[in-house]
Amino acid sequence: TLQKDITANWSDWNANSWYYNGKYYQKYASLCLMAADSTIVGADTTLLSYCLEKLEAMIEPVLNNTLSPLLMYDTLYSGLISSSIFKTASIYTEFGNGMYNDHHYHYGYFVTASAMLKHLDPSWSRMPELERVIWTMLRDVANPSADDKYFPRFRHFSWYLGHSYSHGVTSIENGKDEESTSEDINFYYGMTLWGR
Template identity: 45%
Template sequence: ETALSCFYDPAKEEAPECGLASHSYYDEDWGGISARQGWDTKDCNVDFGNTCYNDHHYHFGYFVVSASILAQIRPAVLKEPLFTSYINTLIRDTTNPSKDDEFFPQFRAFDWFDLHSWSHGVAPMHDGKDQESTSEEINLL
């Protein structure tokens, strides 16, 4: 619970127990959440390319599943607005079902023809996009 709160609670931005936890940034250009370090350093590769939407459907899945487990163990966490807002935002970033959401695209990386999400985000790759880990993707879904 403490580790998860390091990512969404602004009061813990400099907390020693949070170490290098990355606070998120809303990117108005692409309509999504990304790690702030990449924006601070203007480096798309920081935090495994999170700033350029690389593998969001994998990485954010760990947060969503952890939050689900935490909610089962301690249901009171669902009454904490920062917690629920953060987790719902990660879901909207990766698997948003709404075409009417003005802040996040619908199914950002999911390809309905191939029935999986593509990796590498918005960064160009000379070999094109790929699918690296179906098990991590299913973890989110």
């Protein structure tokens, strides 16, 4: 049941991966959306209140930059990357996040879930902090401004082909790839929700 899912143990939240943490966060935010639907839960808002409290607690480590591995700004390619690449010395850690692979997947879950949270609790006391984090993630992936000195324009998106590339800055024998259309769409869906 919805109540069982919402009150379950979500201790896997800190999975030491921006990709998996984002998936947990969006999944839980989706449960909160269901808890806000009176056709599902009736007029009682107790479950929604519980869900929002837990959802807000889930995102606080991101706001405090204490979620492991930490995010950092990379001056070489001007972007937001997971620090795990420096701990493991492997470009493939976190699916290559440190080499700019899959940022629209990883950050898309945070953008979409945060848009849901903003819709459900726009007056949350930490919303201004959340907005700064999400705008930074959006700028990393889909910055539209040529005047932004911190992030390139449309890092992953190909206007010619009409989709985002998953592969980052390393060379690849067969060219860049577009591997998960659903996660690509999830990012742009979240960006649209966030902009409402």
